[in-house]
Amino acid sequence: AQSVTQLGSHVSVSEGALVLLRCNYSSSVPPYLFWYVQYPNQGLQLLLKYTTGATLVKGINGFEAEFKKSETSFHLTKPSAHMSDAAEYFCAVKGRGNEKLTFGTGTRLTIIP
Amino acid sequence: EPEVTQTPSHQVTQMGQEVILRCVPISNHLYFYWYRQILGQKVEFLVSFYNNEISEKSEIFDDQFSVERPDGSNFTLKIRSTKLEDSAMYFCASSSGTVNQPQHFGDGTRLSIL
Numbered sequence: 241a242q243s244v245t246q247l248g249s250h251v252s253v254s255e256g257a258l259v260l261l262r263c264n265y266s267s268s269v270p271p272y273l274f275w276y277v278q279y280p281n282q283g284l285q286l287l288l289k290y291t292t293g294a295t296l297v298k299g300i301n302g303f304e305a306e307f308k309k310s311e312t313s314f315h316l317t318k319p320s321a322h323m324s325d326a327a328e329y330f331c332a333v334k335g336r337g338n339e340k341l342t343f344g345t346g347t348r349l350t351i352i353p
Numbered sequence: 354e355p356e357v358t359q360t361p362s363h364q365v366t367q368m369g370q371e372v373i374l375r376c377v378p379i380s381n382h383l384y385f386y387w388y389r390q391i392l393g394q395k396v397e398f399l400v401s402f403y404n405n406e407i408s409e410k411s412e413i414f415d416d417q418f419s420v421e422r423p424d425g426s427n428f429t430l431k432i433r434s435t436k437l438e439d440s441a442m443y444f445c446a447s448s449s450g451t452v453n454q455p456q457h458f459g460d461g462t463r464l465s466i467l
Contacts, residue, residue, distance in 0.1 A: 274455060283357075283444060283460035284396070291453035330396060340386065340398040340409060341446075341456060 242267045242333040246344035254352045259303075259318040261347045263331030266312065273314040274332040274341065275305055284330065290314060301325070326351045357459035359445050365465045366435055374430045374462045376445030382457075383450040385428045387420065389413070389441040390461075396444065402428065403450075432464075440466045 247262040265271055272291050276284040288299025295307040301324075305316045314331060328348050332341040358377045366372045378385050387399040400410040402420055419431045428447075432439055442463050446456040 272453065276458070283359075284446075284458040286455050286457070289453075289455050332396075340401055340411075341388075341396075342398070343396040345395045 242271060242335060242342045244331050244333050244342055244344035246329075246331050246347050248347055249345065250348045250350065252350040252352055253321045255323055256320050259316070259321045259325065259349065261316040261329050261331075261349065263305075263314045263316065263344060264312050265314060265331070265333045267333055267335065269335050271333045272336065273305075273307060274334075275299065275303070275314075275316050276330045276332060276343075277301075278328045278330065278346075280327075287316070287329075321349075321351050323351050323353065325349060357445055357447055357457050359443075359459035359462050361462060362460065363463045363465070365467065368437055368466050369434050372432050372435055372464065374432075374443050374445075374464070376428045376430075376459060377426050378428055378445065378447030379449075379457055380426070381449065382447035384408075384448045384456075385420075385422070386446040386448075386456060387430045388444045388446065388458075390444065391438075391441045399430070399443075435464075435466045437466050440464060 243266045245264045274289045275287040288297050290297050290307045298304045303318045328346045330346045331344040334341050360375045385402040390396045400414045401408045417433045421429050442461045444461045445459045448456045
């Protein structure tokens with residue numbers, strides 16, 4: 241079974257500052273990990289994914305995440321926040337088959353001008 | 354880029370009525386999913402569907418729910434007798450079936466039960 245914990249339901253950062261959204265997972269098998277973004281009244285858009293290989297993965301809109309097995313973490317970062325990054329961010333995990341995604345509770349990111 | 358489309362975007366229904374939510378997955382995808390998100394809560398898995406049958410379902414997906422792929426393009430979720438607690442955003446997703454490929458989501462249908 242898999243589970244995801246996102247620390248911080250709300251995160252506020254100043255425009256231009258570093259964005260760090262935390263995600264820790266629990267999985268009985270080597271996991272596939274994902275970050276999705278949800279803008280108001282829209283669906284879930286894939287930001288990036290980790291499956292195998294390089295542990296630092298780059299996604300869209302300047303976001304990246306690092307898979308750290310020893311810490312069971314997959315934190316999302318962006319060096320410089322932009323106003324358009326304001327949204328809800330969901331970390332998700334699944335096992336190695338075509339199984340369901342298990343989502344975290346989400347982190348609402350607010351950008352302060 | 355191909356996308357998952359869902360209709361309607363908003364559905365308002367009286368409690369006890371049947372509702373059908375429709376989805377058109379990405380055309381070459383083989384695995385289909387329904388998730389829901391109650392307002393202010395996390396996204397929850399309902400059901401997955403492959404090769405014309407349910408491959409997995411959650412405890413939420415009780416006898417009031419059913420899914421169908423009536424033709425080569427549509428994937429539907431039916432709620433037989435809606436309850437107030439069925440009010441939520443319902444998301445359809447599809448994936449190609451290649452194990453390291455992600456699920457692609459539609460924009461959702463907001464279901465409001467009165």
